[in-house]
Amino acid sequence: MILNKTTKGFKEPKITLVGAGPGDPELITMKGANALKTADVVLYDALVNEALLNYASPDAIKIYVGKRSGAHSYSQAAVNKLMVDYAMNYGHVVRLKGGDPFVFGRGYEELDFALNYSIPTQVIPGLSSSISVPGLQQIPVTHRGLSESFWVVTGTTASGEMSSDLYEAVRTKATVVVLMGLNKIAEIVKLFQNEGKNKLPVACIQSGSMEDEKLAIGIVDTIEELVIEKNIKAPALLIFGEVVSLHPSFQPIKDFYRTLQEEQ
Structure with a gap:
């Protein structure tokens, strides 16, 4: 069910693409870590260190949507849809991606998909x-x-x-x-x-x-x-x-x- 503005506890949908850096959890930016703290949902990739999920609230929904060469668990289209659906139903979605979202991270594809639904978006770069x-x-x-x-x-x-x-x-x-x-x-x-x-x-x-x-x-x-x-x-x-x-x-x-x- 998609929530609307008359639904109790409604949160405005929002999507933030966050670059997680190369792997060491200490190499995420402060802005990226702060975004995780406000996330209602975190969708994270295979190359993301799961220690970064500790920045998010224990109540936040955390979903692995990892994609590795030759072993894709989710298609890009499925990830795009999940991202939008969770934003509309739960509020702030942090899309956590290894490295930088715009360096072979298909970040713009996800950003463009969200904009088609008029969902406010933000990009927080990561260390490539x-x-x-x-x-x-x-x-x-x-x-x-x-x-x-x-x-x-x-x-x-x-x-x-x-x-x-x-x-x-x-x-x-x-x-x-x-x-x-x-x-x-x-x-x-x-x-x-x-x-x-x-x-x-x-x-x-x-x-x-x-x-x-x-x-x-x-x-x-x-x-x-x-x-x-x-x-x-x-x-x-x-x-x-x-x-x-x-x-x-x-x-x-x-x-x-x-x-x-x-x-x-």
């Missing part, structure tokens, strides 16, 4: 894993003398294909951060090799900012083998670029290739 996860590992996505720009590219499109943007990105000197690309790592590595970038530094980070975080640091020619060796699984991101050489563990790799060149 594309920048924050490398940063936590002391890998800057830009650095004077090494990288003047960066690309953030999805490794796998909605159709399951590799993003065509990657073909352009690999030709640049920019840092290339690939999200959702672990299952395409062999194809992505091949693109860089075809451009003669076999020794370009690469990092692969699983579950960035979390206790179970895993890291592999290497070069284009070795990263696939290192990912297998360290048993890195999704969710993980890949960082291709000279900035990766700034990571402390890359120094032994530098020394190895310097020695190799001197011997030749």
Whole structure:
């Protein structure tokens, strides 16, 4: 039943899209945490740390609508409808999404759907894993003398294909951060090799900012083998670029290739 203004206890519908950050619950913004405190309903995704639900009232309804690649429990259309239905019936819905809602989070689709029903909406940005996860590992996505720009590219499109943007990105000197690309790592590595970038530094980070975080640091020619060796699984991101050489563990790799060149 949809409540109306004559219904006792009626609350005006409202939807807030909140970015939860990369995983560590302390990396949500203060504004995002405050929004959770006023939520009547929280719809949260698979990459959201459930510890964040502690910010919400014990009386708030909390619903998992997680979507992972290859194992979608809810279609986007179903999530959109749930979001609107709960707003109309219960009041303030916080749509809690991993990272930032507008960086491969389909946030605007949800915002647009809500606006079709004239429901007031608000967006609270979150720390995107594309920048924050490398940063936590002391890998800057830009650095004077090494990288003047960066690309953030999805490794796998909605159709399951590799993003065509990657073909352009690999030709640049920019840092290339690939999200959702672990299952395409062999194809992505091949693109860089075809451009003669076999020794370009690469990092692969699983579950960035979390206790179970895993890291592999290497070069284009070795990263696939290192990912297998360290048993890195999704969710993980890949960082291709000279900035990766700034990571402390890359120094032994530098020394190895310097020695190799001197011997030749």
